Amino acid sequence: MGPTTDEEKPENGGGRGGIAVVEAVSTAVAEIAGLPESRGPLRRLCCDLARRVKLLGPLFDELRDGGGGSLGEFQARTIASLHGALVRAKELLVSVDDGSKLYQALQRETFVYRFLEVTEHMEKALSEVSYDKLDISEEVKEQIELVHAQFQRAKGKIDSPDLQLLKDLNWALREKYCDPIVLKRISEKLQLRTINDMKKESVALHEMVISSGGEPKECLKDMSSLLKKLKDCVVVENPTSDTLENKTSSMKHRSPIIPDDFRCPISLELMTDPVIVSTGQTYERSCIQKWIDGGHKTCPKMQQNLSHTALTPNFVLKSLISQWCDTNGIELPKKQGNCRDKKPGSHSDCDCPGINSLLQKLKNGNQDEQRAAAGELRLLAKRNADNRVCIAEAGAIPFLVELLSSPDPRTQEHAVTALLNLSINESNKGNIVNARAIPRIVGVLQNGSMEARENAAATLFSLSVIDENKVTIGAAGAIPALIDLLCQGSLRGKKDAATALFNLCIYQGNKVKAIKAGIVEHLMRLLVDPSGGMMDEALAILAILVGNADGKPAIALSNPIPVLVGVMRTGSPRNRENAAAVLWSLCTGDVQQLSAARELGAEEALKELMETGTDRAKRKAGSLLELMRQASEA
Template sequence: MVRDSNKLYVTVPSLFRCPISMDVMRSPVSLCTGVTYDRSSIQNWLDSGHNTCPATKQVLPSKDVIPNLTVHRLINLWLRSGDRSLASSSSPAASHSLSAVSIEDVRNLIRRMGNDNEDIAILLPKILEFASYSDENRRLVANFPGFDSEVVRIFSKNRSVIGILETAIRVLGLITRENEAEKRVRALIFDSTRDCLSSLVSILQNGAVSSKIETLRFLESLAGDVQSKRSIAETPDLLSVQLNLLRSESKINAELHDAVLSCLIALSATQSTKMQLIRVGLVRVLSDILQNPTCSKSRTEKCLKLLATVSTFAEGRSAISEEWQCVEAVVEKLVKVTNAAVEDAVAVLWNICCLSRNVKVQEEVAKGNGVTKILLVLQRDCEEHVKKMCRDLVKVLRAVWKVDLGSYETKTTHIKPC
C-alpha cells in the first residue's frame, strides 16, 4: 500500500483480472469449475493441450466456456465510473497501474449506497476492493456507521441480480471478521422484516462456485445458537439446494463439497432439521460419497458426523437401515479414520444395531467383518463410552456371527489387524 497523508492506494479489482494474464478481462468467460478468465487467455491454454483449470488444477469434464455477462457488465461500469486511464491505455501494463482512493472517497461511496438512485453494481465492487486490500481498510469499512445495514439491505432489494448478491456476500464475509460487525450483521439478517436468507439461496442456486463456498461459510458462521440454526434451516429450499450441490457440482470441486458438509453439520441441531434432511435424501447422498474411492478423509469424517447426528432419532435410523450400502460403508471406514470419527461410526452402528435391534442390519454388519473391526477399535485409545458401545455391539452381533466366540472377553487386547 502507498500513502500520502490521507490516501490509500488500491489495485485494479481482482475480480476483474484474468487469473492467467493478470490483465483486466475484455471478454470474461467461465469454465465449469466456476473460475472466470479472459476468453483469449483460456482459449490459448486449452488449445495448447491442457485439460485442467489453471486456477484450481482440476481436470475438466468439459472444456466449454460460458460468457460471464455479470462480470463483463461490472467491468464496463467500473471503467466508465472513473478509472478511464485503464480504458484508454493501449498498454497491457496499464491494467497493473494503481488507482488512488482516499479514505474520504470510500466514505463518500458508502454514504451514496443509501441513495436508491445510485447503482450498487458500481459502488459495491469498489468498496470490496478497498476492504480486501488490508486489515486496516477492512476495519474502516466494517466500523463505518450504517454500512452493514446497507449491505444487508442489498439482499432484500436485489434478489434477482446475482452479480450484486455475489459481491455483497464477499463484503459481508470480510466485515464480519470484526466481532462487533458480526453481531450487528447477525441481528440484521435475522430481523423478520428482512428477506435475506432467500437471497443466499439464490447464490447457492445460480452463483459461481467461489460465491457458493463464501455463502456456505457465511451461513455456517451465522449458525451460532439453536434459534439461528432453526431459522436458517427453515429457509425454503435451503437444505434441498445444498443436497443438490453434493449430488452435482461437488464432484468437480472438493472445496465446495466440504463447505456444504460443514454447513449441514452446523445446521443439524434440531429435530425438525434432522427430519427435513432425511426427507430430502441426505442418507443416500452420504452413502454415495462414502462409497466413492476418491473421497478424502475430511469428507469421510464429516459424512460420519452427519450420519451419527441423524441416527439419534427413529426416522434417521430407519433411513440408514434401508441403505445397505451405507451400512457397509460405515463398517468399512471403521478402522480407517481418526478417533473422533471412529466415535461417530460406532455411534451409527450402535444406534441401528443395539438401539433399534434391526436384525437385518446386524447381519449386514456381521457380513462386513464388522465384529473383527469393532474388536480392533477396542484396542485403540478411545473414550470409555466408545468402548462400552463396542462391547454392546459385540454382544448383539454374537448371535449372527458365524464363528463361536467361546469364552472370549471383549476387553481383550490380543486381536491383531487382518
C-alpha cells in the same frame, strides 16, 4: 397439435438474448486467452485448458459477426450453458495463478479433480451444441469438433505427478535443515525463483490463513516453514537482485545494494513499515500518509485515483526486508530519513473516511460503482478485525444485504463474501441477521455463481454458530440448496456445504428437513468414494442423523453396514469412531442390522477398535460387542 419443442421453435427465437449470450461467451474466451501463461506445478493442466478454450474463439467470432440473432431459443440456452462452463474454467485458472504453488504441489490430487470437473463440464456443454444449425463455416466447424474431441479424451485422464518433486517436498518438510540443492530444485520446479515470486507465495499463504478463520491447519504451518527455508535460500544466494544466481562471494567486500522492491517509491529509502494502498502499490507508511495528508487523492507511482485511503500493513514484505537485513548485517533504521512519522493518533489501520466513501457508492452509485465498492469492502473486511468493526459501525451491512439481490453476479458475489468476512466478528453476526440477510443469502445459495454459492454456504455456517439462527436458516429453505451444493460444488464448496449442514442438523427440526430432502443418499455416495475427499464430513453428518427417528430407517435402507465395517477397519481414528457410532445406533433394537454386521466381520473390527480406538470409539465398540453377545445367547 402437440407442444412445440425447443428444437422446433423458429430459428430467430433467440433474438436479442442470442446476441447477448454470444457476446458474453466471446468475452469469456477472450478473457481466458488474455490470462498470463501459468507457472508452477499445474502449468501443463492450465496450459492445456487455456489452449483448448482459445481454439473456441473463431466459433463465437463468426456468430458475433453474424449478429447472434440467428440463434434459436434452444441454441441460445446451450451457448449459455457453455458460458457457465467457461466462467468456471476462468475462475479455476485465475485461482491457480493467484494461489499458493506449494499448496498446489502438495494437494495436487485435489486440483486435478477440479480440472477434471471443469473438463467434464466443458465437454458436456459442447456436446449439447448443434453445430449443423449454426451459421458457421465448415473450417470453423471442423476446428470446434476437434476441440470437442480433445475435451472428450481429456475426461478422466490424470497425468502422472512429478515423483521427484513430491519426494523433495516431503523431505524438506520433514527435515529441520535442508540441502540447498534440494531447495533450489524445489524453487525451480515451483517457479519460486525470485523475491517477487516469494512475495506472491507469501501473500497466497496469508490469504489461506485468513480464510481458515485465523486457525490455520497444520499443513499451512508446514508450508509457511518451508517457504521460509526457500526465502532464506533466495536471500542468501543473492541479496542484491531478483534471481537465484549465487553472487554472495562478490558481495563480501562491499556494501549491499538495496533491492528496488525494498525501497519506498517516494523516498527511495529502505522501508521499515511498508503498507499497501488501494491500487496495490506498497509505500513506507509515513511517506504515503504525508502524501495523503497533503490532500493528494492519487497513487504517486501509478497516478490512479485512490478508491479509499485505508493503509494495509504489508507483513510479507516487512518480513522479507527483515530477513535481508539480518543476512547482510544491516540494522533496520528506526525512522525514514526523508519522511517524518505521521501525527499521533493516526496510526489506526481503519480508515473511516475511506469506508464512508465506499458506503456512499454502495448507497447511491451506479452498478459499476456498487460492484467496485462491494469488492473493496470485501477485501477490507478480510484483512483485519479493526476493519470489520469499522465497516459495521459505518452502517454498511444493510446495503450489502440489499446487494445480495443485485442482477449483477459479480456484485452479488462481492456482497455475500463481504458479509462472510464481516461475520467473523461475533457482534456482526447479530447485525447481519437483524438486517434480514438470511433469506437473501439463501437466495444466493440457490441461484448465484458457483463462488457466490460456496461463500453463501460458508456465511450460513458462520451465522449458524448462534443456536437461534439454526432455526431461521432451516426455515428459510437453506437445507435443500446446501445439499445441492454438496453434490455439485467444487471440493471447497462441498466442504463448506457439509460444514453448514452438520451445524444446522444439530437442531432436530433441521434433521427432518435434511432427511426429507434426500441427504442420506448423497452422503452414502460420498462415503463410498474415498478419492472424493468427503468421507470425514459424510460420516460426521450421518453420525448426528442416525439418532433421529426418521434418520435411522433412512440410513438403514441405504445398505450401510459393509461401508461402515470397512471404515472401522481402515479409516482414520475420527472416522472409525463415527462409523462405530452409526453402526451402534443402527443395530440397537434391530436384529436384522445386528445380524448383517456380524456376518460381515464387524466383531473382529470392533475388538481391534477396543484396543486402538478413541475413548468414544471404545465405548461404542464395547456396547456393540455386548449387543452381539446378548443376541448370540438368546
